[in-house]
Amino acid sequence: MIVMNIVLDNIRSFEDFNVNFSYPRKVAGSTIDSEYLDGFPNFRYKKLNIIMGANATGKTALGKTLMDVFNFIYRTDVSRIIDSINNTSKKAYIEMDFIPQKQYLYRISLKIDPIDNDDKKFDVKVALKKAKITKKDNYERCAKRLTIKDNEYSTDLANALKPIESFGWYFIYPYDVEYSIHLPDPGLHSIDFSDILENIFKVLDPSIESVEKNEIKNDKNNAAYSIKFKNSSKVPLIHDGEITKGDFLSSGTKSGIKIATLLSAIFDHRNGFFYCDELFSYIQTDIEKAVLSVMISQLNGIEQLFFTSHNTDLLDMDLPKHSFLFLRKRMINNKSQIEAFDASLYLKKGTESLRNAVENDIFNTIPNLDQIYKLEKLCEESNE
Structure with a gap:
């Protein structure tokens, strides 16, 4: 598309x-x-x-x-x-x-x-x-x-x-990442979603050792995912599309879940058109550049x-x-x-x-910051 x-x-x-x-x-x-x-x-x-x-x-x-x-x-x-x-x-x-x-x-x-x-x-x-x-x-x-x-x-x-x-x-936005996630169908993707998630997580949080997929009983078309921290026990993370232990993760690492779903969709060529909207706000710049490079290559x-x-x-x-x-x-x-x-x-x-x-603002995209600096002046005036 x-x-x-x-x-x-x-x-x-x-x-x-x-x-x-x-x-x-x-x-x-x-x-x-x-x-x-x-x-x-x-x-x-x-x-x-x-x-x-x-x-x-x-x-x-x-x-x-x-x-x-x-x-x-x-x-x-x-x-x-x-x-x-x-x-x-x-x-x-x-x-x-x-x-x-x-x-x-x-x-x-x-x-x-x-x-x-x-x-x-x-x-x-x-x-x-x-x-x-x-x-x-x-x-x-x-x-x-x-x-x-x-x-x-x-x-x-x-x-x-x-x-x-x-x-x-496939449209993906940064909000609501702490509540629910649209997971890829386990029967469709060529690269296991747990492998994509693990590789992303290990970069975003070096204390994460692995990601493990667990089948949900009586539901072969879905899966649950757990993460194992180094020197720690396994922690359930995603169950039936819900993020169950998001408080264990930083904002950037939680964004990594959605990044993994987008990568999975691109790798499998399921959708054709992809719109990724500011998904990397909490992600270090070199990671954003690396992930974007991989997306482009596929x-x-x-x-x-x-x-x-x-x-x-x-x-x-x-x-x-x-x-x-x-x-x-x-x-x-x-x-x-x-x-x-x-x-x-x-x-x-x-x-x-x-x-x-x-x-040099050739495209006129730099915001006017005068109103921000005006706050400093208002503070000075209020203290006189």
């Missing part, structure tokens, strides 16, 4: 928002292997998208919006999208170009017009176009065949979406990874500049608006430093 382009208007804080995930030409010596659609070398797409920006600039909101669109395609339930409309008295619009499997490029267009603002009723129409991808196609050439006309919109959402092939996705030619982070050390990884997307939020006419900056459109020379560009 690959997302090639997304257009959002009046959805969350996105107004006239557009981001494209293709790139124009092959990068010589790229560290990301075969960054094109499998079997179609001219059809280039950004296999990795590292999204950076200050707090509340849309990194999580973009992931949630994509997840809402995926769920709409899968279930034809538009309620989540309607709930995300920013101004219910205005129309909302979503357009997405995507490849569920590698033969066709699709464009879904969703128009939502308010009917009764008081009762929050809406007229929802959807249109779908698809184009067969040829050997000579790049994204731009193929996308020209996806023009949608006004008379092609339909209120019969289910029938309109029927032609789309099935696809998978992506195939019909998979895509979105990875949000505040960690500027990622800028020093030897990655193509087009892999970095910067978001910022501005107030325009008393309205908040999110803008996106593709690093490769600003730094076109191979010798230009991405870190220098960020530190």
Whole structure:
């Protein structure tokens, strides 16, 4: 599953928002292997998208919006999208170009017009176009065949979406990690989840000696996991998807459980589309870089990874500049608006430093700290 382009208007804080995930030409010596659609070398797409920006600039909101669109395609339930409309008295619009499997490029267009603002009723129409991808196609050439006309919109959402092939996705967020976890099906993964968990845990907490999998009685499709600390007895950790002894672990080590589930999904190529949202907030920077490197190495030619982070050390990884997307939020006419900056459109020379560009605020992503320092002045005034 690959997302090639997304257009959002009046959805969350996105107004006239557009981001494209293709790139124009092959990068010589790229560290990301075969960054094109499998079997179609001219059809280039950004296999990795590292999204950076200050707090509340849309990194999580973009992931949630994509997840809402995926769920709409899968279930034809538009309620989540309607709930995300920013101004219910205005129309909302979503357009997405995507490849569920590698033969066709699709464009879904969703128009939502308010009917009764008081009762929050809406007229929802959807249109779908698809184009067969040829050997000579790049994204731009193929996308020209996806023009949608006004008379092609339909209120019969289910029938309109029927032609789309099935696809998978995996979104993961840092919250609630101490309570429950979605474990991979033991019968599906090629690498045992306990091995992934053990390798992650040993890096995050050197006092952990091993992780052991224990089958749950009368449930062959699930498992429990225990950890053994050095010079200590075995401690049960996960049972039936619940973290039972999270208080034994640091915040970073608990995050390691979710990191392990994401790695397991990528290793097994179960989902195709992966959105990892600030999962490494409690993780040391070298560990984050190492795990990200492993994730990238395992992506195939019909998979895509979105990875949000505040960690500027990622800028020093030897990655193509087009892999970095910067978001910022501005107030325009008393309205908040999110803008996106593709690093490769600003730094076109191979010798230009991405870190220098960020530190010099080329992408306008450094937050204004005046209000923070104002607190110091207020304290001084109160003590006079």
